[in-house]
Amino acid sequence: FKTAEAKKHTLAELIDRYIDFELPQRKSDHDKFKMQLLWWKDKIGAYLLSDITPALLSKCKENLGTEPSPKPKNGRTTRSNATINRYMACLSIVLSKAVKEWQWMEENTMFKVEKKKEPRGRIRFLSDDERKNLLNACKKSSKELYLLTLIAISVGARYGEITGLKWQDVDFENKMFHFMDTKNGDDRGVPIPTMVLEELKEFSKVRNIKSDYIFIRTDGKKIIYFKEKFT
DSSP, X not given: OOOHHHHHOBHHHHHHHHHHHTGGGOSSOHHHHHHHHHHHXXXXXXXXXXXXXXXXXXXXXXXXXXXXXXXXXXXXXXXXXXXXXXXXXXXXXXXXXXXXTSOSOSSOGGGGSXXXXXXXXXXXXXXXXXXXXXXXXXXXXXXXXXXXXXXXXXXXXXXXXXXXXXXXXXXXXXXXXXXXXXXXXXXXXXXXXXXXXXXXXXXXXXXXXXXXXXXXXXXXXXXXXXGGGGO
16 A cells, blocks of 8 residues: 555655755765756656656656757767666655655666666777876876876776865875775775875875865865866
8 A cells, every 4th residue: 555655745855855865965976966866856756755656657658758868979960778777866866765764665776677688788898008098197187186197007996985085084104095985985995006106295285274084175175176177
């Protein structure tokens, strides 16, 4: 039987609550996640949670694949299967919150909707020349971009882990990075290669004292956003 709570709240109410209280706690992709949630709110936000059926979600999945993509890429004018799956995963996270914590629903109906089949990704590593050219280009751009890229190549950390590094997370004596509260929810230590350690020592001499973060803007208020450098 459908719960009384599921008959009291609409999907729009659920999405609004998540955006207000849960979204700010996400570590990354806030704008993209919010954009995807607002798509669901626009399409089926008026439905009561009790009426969010697998059939309805499956129909939305079809619509995602036929609508023009907001960001056409490589000649594609509609959303890719991978993008459709990200939209579905986004709503699934919100529905799970409604089930497990807020008790607005009895089950996450997205679990009953099949994902789109995605092509297998291609695994590729930079050659020595490509790595050298990349680092040279980053060094010409800025010291911050060079250091971030050097860390990424050397230790294999995620972008969010690196930009979230604070000076207290760097153990110069024992040559270790301490990545705190990572995407998997764990804390982990990673050895710092000698080349990276030397660059960090030089960079620390001109660090911005307005923040504990290593990578910040000159005002010290926000971590530097590097992704546009690679577009």
